[in-house]
Amino acid sequence: MTPFYIHYIKDVKIDNKVTTRKADLKNAQEVKIVMGKFQKWISRGDYVLVFWSYSDLYLIMNQFLNRRFDLSWLKNYCDLQENFTAFINERNPISLKRAIDYVDLGFVGEQHNALNNAYNTARILNYLFDKSAHIKFDQNPFDKLICHLYKICKKCNETKYYLKFSKKNNNQYKNICLDCASEKNKLKKERRALRRIESVNLSE
Structure with a gap:
């Protein structure tokens, strides 16, 4: 067997301390x-x-x-x-x-x-x-x-299997579980709907 194996990887985030040119x-x-x-x-x-x-x-x-x-x-x-x-x-x-x-x-x-x-x-x-x-x-x-394989949700503070978390655009898993993310989106929609109603009432 070859005594060592060297190969650089391009799609892995490297810590700033690592001296890779x-x-x-x-x-x-x-x-x-x-x-x-x-x-x-x-x-x-x-x-x-x-x-x-x-x-x-x-x-x-x-x-x-x-x-x-x-x-x-x-x-x-x-x-x-x-x-x-x-x-x-x-x-x-x-x-x-x-x-x-x-x-x-x-x-x-x-x-x-x-x-x-x-x-x-x-x-x-x-x-x-x-x-x-x-x-x-x-x-x-x-x-x-x-x-x-498990992560702690920053929102509900519960430990859940990693597949219970959604992915970011960079393919990394988020720190908020799917349930909390869904609830967060639901609240956003409710607030937007409420603002639209308030806007209509003010214009009348």
């Missing part, structure tokens, strides 16, 4: 195409997905909810942040940069760059191997992702 996105493809290629690449043999924290998993799930690509390959997950935090007996999760500094390895490359983050995460993994640390490689990613 416009030139990198010149030949980028849509997320469904890229994820399909990644699935084909990673499924050629046994693998373990090593992440630093659950943020990458959340990004995958958010994109899945909006674009519906296959996630059947998602397995053998390892949250290295959780493993490293347990190894050094810290109560709260620590950043990748802090972990690198903790073991005096020195962060290689620019921070918030996906390839650099992956490389430095691998260095932490090698460090834990050298220390014969116990690492959990068989975590079920869906134990953490299931919460993303």
Whole structure:
């Protein structure tokens, strides 16, 4: 298997901290195409997905909810942040940069760059191997992702399945459920009708 896989995605909103250049996105493809290629690449043999924290998993799930690509390959997950935090007996999760500094390895490359983050995460993994640390490689990613199938409505404050929310023009799900949105539209129509009646009464 190829030791690494690099492909830029053009239709995913990127955090301002991420150091992705416009030139990198010149030949980028849509997320469904890229994820399909990644699935084909990673499924050629046994693998373990090593992440630093659950943020990458959340990004995958958010994109899945909006674009519906296959996630059947998602397995053998390892949250290295959780493993490293347990190894050094810290109560709260620590950043990748802090972990690198903790073991005096020195962060290689620019921070918030996906390839650099992956490389430095691998260095932490090698460090834990050298220390014969116990690492959990068989975590079920869906134990953490299931919460993303539900949203809290900002209007009624109820937790509902994501399909109970309508979509915006950019294909993202709104924060107001369909029931509250319907009630809101109903009230708008009633107010418009009332204004028309008042306008007619004033003109008579």
